[in-house]
Amino acid sequence: KKGKYVRTYLKTTYKFDERFQTIFPRMWSPGEGHEEEYKKWANITGSPERVTNQNGEQEIRNVPTFTENLRFFVSYQLGFMYWRYFMWNFVGRQDDVQSSGGLTNGNWISGIKPIDAMFLGNQDHLTPEQLNRIGRNRYFFLPLILGLLGLGYQYIRDKRNLIVVSLLFVLTGIAIVVYLNQYPLQPRERDYAFAGSFYAFAI
Structure with a gap:
């Protein structure tokens, strides 16, 4: 007025x-x-x-x-909220059930029994429901190995583009982890936030 x-x-x-x-x-x-x-x-x-x-x-x-604070960054923000998703894509995925840090759901799994037993315990007594979940994928480390071989090949043949791809990998992955500063008990899995980083590794 x-x-x-x-x-x-x-x-x-x-x-x-x-x-x-x-x-x-x-x-x-x-x-x-x-x-x-x-x-x-x-x-x-x-x-x-x-x-x-x-x-x-x-x-x-x-x-x-x-x-x-640094320990939380390494164990949860990097380990659980980034590298676990990375391993889903290039090693294997236990299932499609959201995890809050336990052994029974949402972890990476390779399909190689001794290795899986080291991280998740004996896998010989899983129920048929657990074994037949549609989200259960085992890649036996093959995509990861191929990616590392490609990394070595690019280092030998084209160091300049290796730097570019490496920056893309870091800036769309670990840098986002630092920026988001995620709190625990996220309402959903956040693997989609780092898709660019996984694409970069696939290159």
Whole structure:
């Protein structure tokens, strides 16, 4: 009515305590169940810090260290949320059931019994339902071996294009892992996010 804009919303920003900050932070989500998952994947013991809680009382909290953040990055964000998907495509896939880190669903599998037993336990007593799932694929490492042979061949014949393809592989794979900084208990499998990286390896 008065011809003026009225601010109806104030954008809030977080101000973090410097004691809780670290280089390359990987654990950040306060979502339900996430704290326990962080502890599981990073084996957190933390560094004790005295803080004042919401009730004004003093208490000790264990703050994840840089090493523990890095451990979560390697074990969950890289290992579970990237390399597992990579292995699905070039080694084999256990099934098409979403996994949260257990041995029975969503892992990579090669079809070579001694190797699979090392990572997933004895595979001789699976039920017919588990063995006949449509998403169960075993490639016996053959696509991975062919890709590595191609990598060696390109290194010998065309180093310049090898650098280009390698950059494509990293920037559409590991770099995305770093950028997304994924929290645990994702609502679905995220292999589609790294399709470009898998295409690059296939080249």
